[in-house]
Amino acid sequence: xxxxxxxISTAAxxxxxxxxxxxxxxxxxxxxxxxxxxxxxxRTETIIRFSNTDDILHGSFNPKxxxxxxxxxxxxxKRYHVTRKLSIDTxxxxxxxxxxxxxxxxxxxxxxxxxxxLDLGLSDEDISRLARRGSGSSARSVFGGYVEMLAGKDSxxxxxxxxxxxxxxxxxxxxxxxxxxxxxxxxxxxxxxSSPFYSAWVDSHAEDFDGARxxxxxxxxxxxxxxxxxxxxxxxxTIMTSGPAIMYWNSATLAIIRHVNKIRESGTNVFFTIDxxxxxxxxxxxxxxxxxxxxxxxxxxxxxxxxxxxxxTPKIExxx
Amino acid sequence: xxxxxxxISTAAxxxxxxxxxxxxxxxxxxxxxxxxxxxxxxRTETIIRFSNTDDILHGSFNPKxxxxxxxxxxxxxKRYHVTRKLSIDTxxxxxxxxxxxxxxxxxxxxxxxxxxxLDLGLSDEDISRLARRGSGSSARSVFGGYVEMLAGKDSxxxxxxxxxxxxxxxxxxxxxxxxxxxxxxxxxxxxxxSSPFYSAWVDSHAEDFDGARxxxxxxxxxxxxxxxxxxxxxxxxTIMTSGPAIMYWNSATLAIIRHVNKIRESGTNVFFTIDxxxxxxxxxxxxxxxxxxxxxxxxxxxxxxxxxxxxxTPKIExxx
Numbered sequence: 141x142x143x144x145x146x147x148i149s150t151a152a153x154x155x156x157x158x159x160x161x162x163x164x165x166x167x168x169x170x171x172x173x174x175x176x177x178x179x180x181x182x183r184t185e186t187i188i189r190f191s192n193t194d195d196i197l198h199g200s201f202n203p204k205x206x207x208x209x210x211x212x213x214x215x216x217x218k219r220y221h222v223t224r225k226l227s228i229d230t231x232x233x234x235x236x237x238x239x240x241x242x243x244x245x246x247x248x249x250x251x252x253x254x255x256x257x258l259d260l261g262l263s264d265e266d267i268s269r270l271a272r273r274g275s276g277s278s279a280r281s282v283f284g285g286y287v288e289m290l291a292g293k294d295s296x297x298x299x300x301x302x303x304x305x306x307x308x309x310x311x312x313x314x315x316x317x318x319x320x321x322x323x324x325x326x327x328x329x330x331x332x333x334s335s336p337f338y339s340a341w342v343d344s345h346a347e348d349f350d351g352a353r354x355x356x357x358x359x360x361x362x363x364x365x366x367x368x369x370x371x372x373x374x375x376x377x378t379i380m381t382s383g384p385a386i387m388y389w390n391s392a393t394l395a396i397i398r399h400v401n402k403i404r405e406s407g408t409n410v411f412f413t414i415d416x417x418x419x420x421x422x423x424x425x426x427x428x429x430x431x432x433x434x435x436x437x438x439x440x441x442x443x444x445x446x447x448x449x450x451x452x453t454p455k456i457e458x459x460x
Numbered sequence: 461x462x463x464x465x466x467x468i469s470t471a472a473x474x475x476x477x478x479x480x481x482x483x484x485x486x487x488x489x490x491x492x493x494x495x496x497x498x499x500x501x502x503r504t505e506t507i508i509r510f511s512n513t514d515d516i517l518h519g520s521f522n523p524k525x526x527x528x529x530x531x532x533x534x535x536x537x538k539r540y541h542v543t544r545k546l547s548i549d550t551x552x553x554x555x556x557x558x559x560x561x562x563x564x565x566x567x568x569x570x571x572x573x574x575x576x577x578l579d580l581g582l583s584d585e586d587i588s589r590l591a592r593r594g595s596g597s598s599a600r601s602v603f604g605g606y607v608e609m610l611a612g613k614d615s616x617x618x619x620x621x622x623x624x625x626x627x628x629x630x631x632x633x634x635x636x637x638x639x640x641x642x643x644x645x646x647x648x649x650x651x652x653x654s655s656p657f658y659s660a661w662v663d664s665h666a667e668d669f670d671g672a673r674x675x676x677x678x679x680x681x682x683x684x685x686x687x688x689x690x691x692x693x694x695x696x697x698t699i700m701t702s703g704p705a706i707m708y709w710n711s712a713t714l715a716i717i718r719h720v721n722k723i724r725e726s727g728t729n730v731f732f733t734i735d736x737x738x739x740x741x742x743x744x745x746x747x748x749x750x751x752x753x754x755x756x757x758x759x760x761x762x763x764x765x766x767x768x769x770x771x772x773t774p775k776i777e778x779x780x
Contacts, residue, residue, distance in 0.1 A: 336664035337657045337697060344656035373705055377657060377697030385693055390718065391711035391761075398710065440760075441711075 145189040146257040146459045150249040151452025152182040152234065152242060153280050154310065154421050156368040156413055157349045158375040159289065161332050161342060165325075168276040171332075172345040173291045175352050176277070177423075178284040178303065178452020179310055182234045184242065185457075186249035188257045191227035199230035201246060202319060212250065212274045220260050234446065235317050243324075247274030248281035252454050268296040284453030286356050303451045306359045309429040311422040312446040313436070315392035324416040327379055327386050334383040341378045348374070361425070365411035368423075372413045379416070388417050392441025396420045403435050465509040466577040466779045470569040471772025472502040472554065472562060473600050474630065474741050476688040476733055477669045478695040479609065481652050481662060485645075488596040491652070492665040493611045495672050496597070497743075498604040498623065498772020499630055502554045504562065505777075506569035508577045511547035519550035521566060522639060532570065532594045540580050554766065555637050563644075567594030568601035572774050588616040604773030606676050623771045626679045629749040631742040632766040633756070635712035644736040647699055647706050654703040661698045668694070681745070685731035688743075692733045699736070708737050712761025716740040723755050 153176040161171035186199075195213050197206060213226065230249065232242050251271035255262045262270065264282065272279035272295065279296055280287040285303035289295060322330070332338055348371040355363035379386045393414065400412045400422065410424040410432055424432055429447060436442065473496040481491035506519075515533050517526060533548065550569065552562050571591035575582045582590065584602065592599035592615065599616055600607040605623035609615060642650070652658055668691040675683035699706045713734065720732045720742065730744040730752055744752055749767060756762065 336694065337660050340657050340660045370701070370703060370705065374656065374701050377701045381690070381694050381697045383690060385690065387714075387717065387721075389714055391715040394707075394709055394714045395711040397707065401707075 143189050144257075144460060145187055146253055147185065147187045147457040148249045148253040148256070148454060149183050149185050149457050150245045150252060150281050150454040151178045151180060151284065152184070152245040153178045153277065153287065153452060154413060154415060155277065155280075156364065156423075157345075157352045157371050158415070159276050160375045160378065160416075161328055161338065162276070163292070165329060167294075168272050169293060170276050170289065170291050170295055171342050173349045174277070174280070174289045175300070175349060175356070176280045176287050176289070177308070177310065177450045178281065178287065179312070179448050180303075180451030181448040182245070182312070182446065184230060184232050184245035184249045186228065186230040186246070186253050188253045189227045191225040193225060195226045195228070197228050197230070199228070200232050201230055201242070205243070209246070209250070209274075212247065215273070216250075216254055216270065220258065222258055235314065243275035244277040244281045247271050247278035248454065250274060251278070252282060252456070256456060256459070265296045265298070268298070269294060272296065281452065282454065284451050286450070288353060300353065301356055303449070303453070306356070306450070307426055308450045309424050309426045310448050310450065311424065311429065311433060312448065313396055313420045313422065313442050314444040314446070315390055315396070315420065315441050316418045317443055320388065320417050322386050327382070327416055330384075330386065331378050331382045335378045335381045337378050337381050341374055344374070345371070361409050365423075368413055369411050376414065389414070390418045390441070392439070393418045393420055395439050395441060396422075396436070399436060399439055403432070408432060408435075463509050464577075464780060465507055466573055467505065467507045467777040468569045468573040468576070468774060469503050469505050469777055470565045470572060470601050470774040471498045471500060471604065472504070472565040473498045473597065473607065473772060474733060474735060475597065475600075476684065476743075477665075477672045477691050478735070479596050480695045480698065480736075481648055481658065482596070483612070485649060487614075488592050489613060490596050490609065490611050490615055491662050493669045494597070494600070494609045495620070495669060495676070496600045496607050496609070497628070497630065497770045498601065498607065499632070499768050500623075500771030501768040502565070502632070502766065504550060504552050504565035504569045506548065506550040506566070506573050508573045509547045511545040513545060515546045515548070517548050517550070519548070520552050521550055521562070525563070529566070529570070529594075532567065535593070536570075536574055536590065540578065542578055555634065563595035564597040564601045567591050567598035568774065570594060571598070572602060572776070576776060576779070585616045585618070588618070589614060592616065601772065602774065604771055606770070608673060620673065621676055623769070623773070626676070626770070627746055628770045629744050629746045630768050630770065631744065631749065631753060632768065633716055633740045633742065633762050634764040634766070635710055635716070635740065635761050636738045637763055640708065640737050642706050647702070647736055650704075650706065651698050651702045655698045655701045657698045657701050661694055664694070665691070681729050685743075688733055689731050696734065709734070710738045710761070712759070713738045713740055715759050715761060716742075716756070719756060719759055723752070728752060728755075
């Protein structure tokens with residue numbers, strides 16, 4: 141007889157309104173609400189099986205993450221009184237630890253998979269909370285489309301609007317495939333402790349969040365662009381004023397930002413956002429994607445482009 | 461008989477602790493204290509003569525500045541009850557309106573020149589105040605070496621330490637010779653009105669100023685580097701979080717910042733600062749200048765380098 145197993149596919153997401161800063165590190169309690177879109181084709185595929193030996197882990201994750209993932213597995217099992225040993229096989233179809241939210245899709249896959257495989261019977265809200273304990277942004281990857289995440293105690297994410305209500309494309313411009321030197325978690329903590337702008341970041345966040353949220357519900361592209369870019373620049377400004385300064389951007393990151401401003405002047409609907417890394421995501425109307433990709437051909441330093449769309453609903457692919 | 465005339469040479473300066481934000485636009489009252497070094501070889505040369513016609517202006521300044529300079533001249537004459545007509549000829553030996561402080565050296569030349577030519581009998585403090593009315597940072601170009609400028613009502617600059625007490629070199633890396641789109645004065649006002657980080661910028665400034673000031677007096681290169689870079693990044697973070705966002709950096713600006721961090725890891729004494737433009741100034745020990753210039757040869761996008769040193773004492777070159 142085949143061993144029981146489950147195979148889950150979850151998508152990375154990109155925050156249009158950023159999660160940056162925690163009120164509790166241990167619990168991954170976000171200091172600010174956030175708002176993201178699932179990236180349909182940037183996916184983690186995770187297979188969970190029972191195992192005869194201690195919990196084992198295979199896959200394409202960053203080796204430094206091994207203890208973090210196994211620790212999470214251990215804690216989750218303990219919390220739900222699971223005594224059986226597990227084997228986890230997890231793979232990303234995009235570069236890990238480069239600021240493309242591989243931990244978001246990774247921990248969402250684990251939370252969804254463990255709930256289903258072990259019949260934990262959790263609500264969506266509780267699955268999102270469970271994912272959050274692995275990585276704050278993974279609370280959002282439990283859902284597809286437009287997703288919002290609340291701040292504060294034991295926070296969780298919830299769907300705001302479906303992907304098909306407002307189809308937009310995402311052009312992921314990878315400017316550096318190397319692993320970033322400072323992880324998001326470390327950088328958040330350094331910012332919180334040392335940036336003189338951190339309080340102003342937190343205090344001025346609600347306006348961006350509310351503005352972007354309304355813009356999504358109204359499908360107002362330029363309003364969303366305005367709040368999203370502003371929030372992105374505020375996050376990076378907070379990061380670069382930390383002590384020591386952390387600079388996630390490289391020269392291609394900046395060349396892309398400047399080029400977005402330039403082609404926008406000629407009337408193309410496009411805006412940028414950048415998570416904690418040097419990669420830039422462009423958001424645009426699907427009808428303009430091809431034209432925009434062409435317009436970026438002369439820009440140096442773009443190692444790779446991934447073209448995808450808002451989506452990313454998790455899938456339980458096989459269960460036996 | 462020759463017409464009486466005076467020829468003044470003044471140097472641009474670069475702020476290590478930035479002046480950004482005004483409490484009064486009309487009077488150029490700085491919201492924060494600043495600290496600068498004179499750049500010995502980036503100079504404005506200005507000749508003042510009496511004239512038979514209305515005040516006239518020749519030179520290499522940016523044409524948009526003409527009204528500003530003539531307005532300044534008119535106000536100064538009115539304030540000191542000067543009725544004779546003047547001819548002003550002013551030339552910079554470096555690119556104007558690109559973030560290299562041409563208005564600093566320009567208005568300092570006018571203030572020093574007018575005081576001397578018209579026998580106004582002003583103290584150094586009052587000459588500095590007079591220069592400030594033309595451009596805030598020009599209050600500092602009235603002196604050479606290490607100069608500090610106080611904040612607040614009717615503020616002025618004063619020498620902190622002579623250039624020869626601590627000889628340092630300045631490598632000016634020009635990454636864009638085009639005139640900047642948003643002037644410093646406009647950008648300051650936009651920041652003050654709209655950046656959610658502006659208050660934190662002002663509130664956290666004294667620590668940088670005091671730290672850099674002490675570092676200069678102790679000739680502690682790394683302390684000065686730390687406070688100076690932090691303050692520079694804070695200023696640009698405030699600028700880029702304005703609404704609309706203002707981005708003075710280009711991709712070469714960022715490539716230079718990253719390269720400074722890289723070569724510093726191998727032990728070279730060098731730090732960067734960037735005024736309101738895309739140009740980067742590197743500060744280093746004179747013994748390392750040649751080596752550093754070589755290390756930057758592979759970096760793309762540096763249109764021109766000017767190598768100079770801390771100095772910039774104004775000179776009255778001829779008077780007849």
